[in-house]
Amino acid sequence: MPDALLDRIAAAADLQELDSVRVALLGKSGEITAKLKSLGAMDPDARAAEAPKIHAEREAVTNAIAERKAALEAAELERRLATETIDLSLPATESVNGSVHPVSQVMDELAEIFADLGFSVAEGPEIETQWYNFTALNMPENHPARAMQDTFYLQPRTPDEEPRVLRTHTSPVQIRSMQEHGAPIYAIAPGRVYRSDSDATHTPMFHQVEGLVIDKGIHLGHLKWTLETFLKAFFEREDIVLRLRPSYFPFTEPSVEVDVGFAVVSGPDGKSRRVLGGSGDAPGHGWMELLGSGMVNRKVIEFGGLDPDEWQGFAFGIGVDRLAMLKYGMDDLRAFFDGDQRWLSHYGFSALDVPTLSAGVGTPA
Numbered sequence: 001m002p003d004a005l006l007d008r009i010a011a012a013a014d015l016q017e018l019d020s021v022r023v024a025l026l027g028k029s030g031e032i033t034a035k036l037k038s039l040g041a042m043d044p045d046a047r048a049a050e051a052p053k054i055h056a057e058r059e060a061v062t063n064a065i066a067e068r069k070a071a072l073e074a075a076e077l078e079r080r081l082a083t084e085t086i087d088l089s090l091p092a093t094e095s096v097n098g099s100v101h102p103v104s105q106v107m108d109e110l111a112e113i114f115a116d117l118g119f120s121v122a123e124g125p126e127i128e129t130q131w132y133n134f135t136a137l138n139m140p141e142n143h144p145a146r147a148m149q150d151t152f153y154l155q156p157r158t159p160d161e162e163p164r165v166l167r168t169h170t171s172p173v174q175i176r177s178m179q180e181h182g183a184p185i186y187a188i189a190p191g192r193v194y195r196s197d198s199d200a201t202h203t204p205m206f207h208q209v210e211g212l213v214i215d216k217g218i219h220l221g222h223l224k225w226t227l228e229t230f231l232k233a234f235f236e237r238e239d240i241v242l243r244l245r246p247s248y249f250p251f252t253e254p255s256v257e258v259d260v261g262f263a264v265v266s267g268p269d270g271k272s273r274r275v276l277g278g279s280g281d282a283p284g285h286g287w288m289e290l291l292g293s294g295m296v297n298r299k300v301i302e303f304g305g306l307d308p309d310e311w312q313g314f315a316f317g318i319g320v321d322r323l324a325m326l327k328y329g330m331d332d333l334r335a336f337f338d339g340d341q342r343w344l345s346h347y348g349f350s351a352l353d354v355p356t357l358s359a360g361v362g363t364p365a
C-alpha cells in the first residue's frame, strides 16, 4: 500500500477536497478503479498474485476516506459549537394562531348542551330539493309562505330533474331524519341556510339550528321545558324567562313564537344595552323574539313516513348567528362573514377552549 495515497487522504483540508480525492482514486476513472480493471487483462497467475493486493489497497483507501470524513465532520461541529451562539434575550418570533369563529363556537356549545339532553346532531344538504325544503314541510306549490323565504333557485340540469334551491332553513332535515331513522327522534341540525336578503341584520347566507323531537305522548310542556333548559345553559343564567305567543308556521300546529325577557342596562360607555334575564314585563324590561317552534304538523309527520296517530313531536328553529350576537355582544351581522382578522382575533375563541357544561359552556375556564 503506497503511503502516498494515504497522505493525499490525510491532507484533504475539508469535505469537498476529500471528495475530489475519493473520485480521483475510487471514481469511474479513478486510479484504483483502473488497477481493478487491469486485472481482467492479466494471465491467471499474475491475476492471482495481484488481485489480493489491489483489493486490500481499495479497502485501505475506503477506510481511510471514511475516517478522514468523520474527523472533518467532528471538527466542523466543534467549530460551530465554539463560534455560533443563540441570543436568548432576543424577542421570540410571534406565531400567528387562528381562532375558532363565534358561529363554530356557538354550534359546538349547542351540540354540547343538547347532547347532555340526549339529542344527537343531524345533517342535510345545503342544495336541497324543493320537495324537502317546501312541499314536505306543508308548503305546497303556490303556498304564500314560499315567497316569505325567497331564495336562490338552481337551473335544473335536465328537463326532468327535480327543482332544487339553496335551502332556506334547516327544517328539511326534519323530513330527512324521519325518513332515515324512523321514530323516536331527539336531534338538532345546525347548518348554513340561504335567503336573498342583505342588511345589517340579514346576510344572504346565515346559520340556523333546527330541533326535532318525535316520540309518543309529546306535548307543548316538553317543548317549553326543553327550550328553557337549553337557553339557561346557553346564556349561563338561571333567570331566563320565556314567553310563548301563538303564531303560524305551515309545518307546526299549533305554532308558537318564543320571546325571552331582557333588561335595559346602561354600560360604562353610557350606551344602553339589552341583557337577557328576568321577566320582560318588569319595569325597564322588554321581550325579544328569539325563535319559532311548535308541535310538528301531522302532515309533516306523514311526509316523513311516520303515522301521526302513533307519533307526535315538537320542533324549533333558531338563528345561530343571532344567538352568538346576543351572547357575545356583536352588533353587525355582516362582520361575521367579512373575514377581517381584527374582528376574528377579537371575537374568536381558542381552539383549546372546547365547550363543556361543567366549565360553563362558553366561558373558558
Ligand code: DAH
Pocket: 168, 169, 170, 171, 210, 211, 249, 251, 252, 291, 292, 293, 294, 315, 316, 317, 318
Ligand atoms: N324554519 C323556520 C324559519 O326558518 C323556523 C322554524 C319555525 C323552525 C318553527 C321550526 C319551527 O322547526 O317549528 O323561519
